[in-house]
Amino acid sequence: MKKKSIALIIGLMTLALAGVMAMQFYFIKESYIQKSQLFDESVKASMLSVASKIEKMEVMNLAKTQQKSNREKYEREQKKLENQLKLQNRIEQLRVQQYAAHQAFKNDEDELKSRYPLVVSIDNSFYETYIKSPKYRNLVRVRINPGRVVEDLFQENTIDIYAVGDPIKLIRAKDDSIRYAAFLNSQLNSWDYTIKSIAPRKDLKIAQNIQELERQLKLEQANNLFDSIAIIGGKQSKMIEDFAAGLELSKLPLRDRVNLGVLKKELTKALTDRDIISNFNLEVHDRNMLVYSQYVFTNDINDKDNAYSTLLFQGDIERSPGKLTLYFPNKRNLIIENMRNLLVPMITLLFVLIGCFAYTLTTIFRQKKISEMKTDFINNMTHEFKTPVATVMIAAESLRDPEINADQKRVTRLANIIYDENVRLGGHIERVLNIAKLDKENLKLEQTPVAIHKLTNTVLESMNLQLQKVNGTFETSLLAKNDIIIGDELHLSNVLFNLVDNAIKYSNHEPFIKISTFNTKSTLVITVADKGIGMSKEHTQRIFEQFYRIPTGNIHNVKGFGLGLSYVHDIIKRLNGTIQVKSEKDKGTQFEITFPIAKNSF
Structure with a gap:
């Protein structure tokens, strides 16, 4: 195939492949946009339905609460009068006890004043700090305030008990008893007094109980605010209560109106019903303040491109107080996952097309290469066959000459030439036939024990004459203690023959093998090493290919078909062996063959 034809095929296939890829890319892009829009609509619809459901749940809970409240209200009203009577009776009882306590105080005070000529009241904190304390008792002083006439009335002398010196932090009173300084005589210049304590004017505990009970009674007696509004407006009390309850509910903090667990559960269910199975980041805002947040994804939690928002409690009398926001940082992955059923066949088809394209190109280049190699093979084979045929023809024509025919020695020499050339020609034909049999895989190999050392010596003896012609040298190092393998002796000898023959042919000077x-x-x-011309790494990777020969330019001093090493490789492989080559340019080549040892030879 011509280069122009190959270039045209490659161009057309590339254009077709590029067109298919462009169409697939456009289709995938449009599908992604549609899926993205569908995803946005599904998320928004889910959020709206959940917001509406949350608001309805709140109204339902309010209705249930109102029903329960009405039932409890009726029961409370039945007990209301009974509780009021109980409270009033209890208050009267406590007031009687309080009056008795006050009378006891008055009696004790009158008795104290009758026993002592002069009695002065003392503050309990002053008593605890100065009079009771030995440390500060000497700071206590008594002062007389002379009597005077006020509005034609004469006021008697009064006495003050106080402390001198720097002020001291007063100690808190330990009880509520009433304390007096009782002077022992009426001489004001004599300050002998004693401290007397009597019960307080009233029982504080009883006073507190009375105050609490009076507060409860006022609450019981107070009219219901909603009933009052209903009476004034002529409306039903239940309607007024519901309106007022709704108004009060709207004033509650958003945190008290939203249950995060219920909200998350309802959102997950609504999204799942719309085939969106994914985690998400959640935020609930009250005006501009963040109330709740729950982050599953730690990266790009505030990605505005993947954020969706809706208002909460839009039915409130005032403006909606809350906003629900969801973030889907993995939105792209979700959409691609939903497109998997579409993407997998398309990508598979694309790879199939690329594979077919690559396979076609590889096949074209391989066939072109094989065609060139076969052309070279035919040229080499024609040249190799032409030389012995021409030699045989010349020798045959010489035998027809009567003068030469008469010389027996010349006839014998010509006959030997014809025989040698026929043997050479037969060898070429046999080599080609063996390769043909290997290609058809109908070459049958014997599986018999073969002694490699003996076989090696036999091959070297048969090639000794050929080596002597070029002044070459053989060296053997047969160190294997067990040289028995299972194989075909004939083909193994051909393997060694080909390797040694190549070592002789590809040596510029006297061969050393x-x-x-x-x-x-x-x-x-088994290793076969020489010090010949060697080869580059590029050629060592291809020398086992059929018809391959190392390029030598216009120099054709080494004859062959490029089949020897291919035959060697195939025979060794069929006998469960391996062959490796190591070579360096101008330094020589080494072939290493590995065979499994016969089991019965251990």
């Missing part, structure tokens, strides 16, 4: 053997755990390793 070394054959070695050694054992590993369960294998026999």
Whole structure:
């Protein structure tokens, strides 16, 4: 196939593949946009339904609360009069007790004043700080305030008990008793007095109980505010209560109106019903203040491109107090996941097309290469066959000459030439036929024990004459203790023959060839090394291909079809062996063959 044809095929296939990829990309892009819009609509619809459901749940709970309240109200009204009577009776009882306590105080005070000529009241904190304390008792002083006439009335002398010196923090009174300084005589210049304590004017505990009971009674006696409004406006009390309850409910903090657990559960259910199965970040705002937040994704939690918001409690009398916001940082992954059933076949088809394109190009180049190699093979084979045929023809024509026919020595030499050339021609034909059999995989190999050392020596003896012609040298190092393998002796000898023959042919100077053997755990390793021209790494990777020959430019001093090493590789592979090559340009080549040792030879 011409280069222009190959270039045209590659161009058309590339154009077709690019067109398919462009169409798939456009289709995927449009599908992604549609899926994204559907995702947005589904999320918004879910949030609106949940917001409405939350508001309805609140109204339902309010209705249930009102029903319960009405039932309780009726029961309370039945007990209201009974409780009021009980409270009034209890208050009267306590007031009687309080009056008795006050009378006891008055009696004690009158008795104290009758026993002592002069009695002065003392503050309990002053008593605890100065009079009771030995440390500060000496600071206590008594002062007389002379009597005077006020509005034609004469007021008697009064006495003050006080402390001198720097002020001291007063100690808190330990009880509510009433304390007096009782002077022992009426001489004011004599300050002998004693401290007397009597019960308080009233019982504080009883006073507190009376005050609490009076407060409860006022609450019981107070008219219901809603009833009053209903009476004034001529409306039903239940209607007024519901309106007022709704008004009061709207004034509650958003935190008390939203249950985060219920909200999250309802959102998950609503999204799942719309085929959106994913976690999300959640925020609830009251005006501009964050009330609740729950973050599953820690990255890009405030990604505005993937944020969705809706108002909460839009039915409130005042403006809606709350806003619910959801974030889906994994929105792209969710959409792609939903498109998986679409993407997988398209991507698979694209890879199939690319694979077919690559396989087609590889096949075209391989066939082109094989075609070139076969053309070279035919040229080489024609040249290799032409030389012996021409030699045989010349020798045959010489035999027809009567003068030459008469010379027996010349006839014998010509006959030997014809025989040698026929043998050479037969060898070429046999080599080609063996390769053909390998290609058809109908070559049958024997599986018999073969002694490699003996076989190696036999091959070297048969090639000794060929080596002597080029002044070459053989060296053997047959160190393997076990050299028995299972294989075909004929084809194994051909393998060694090809490797040694190549070592001789590809040496610029006098060839030096070394054959070695050694054992590993369960294998026999054979190496054939030379110091010939060697080859580059690029050629070592291809020398086992059929018809491949290392390019030599216009120099054709080494004859062959490029089939020898291919035959060697196939035979070794069929006998469960491996072959590796190590070579360096102008320094030589080494082939290493590994065979498993025959089991019965251990």
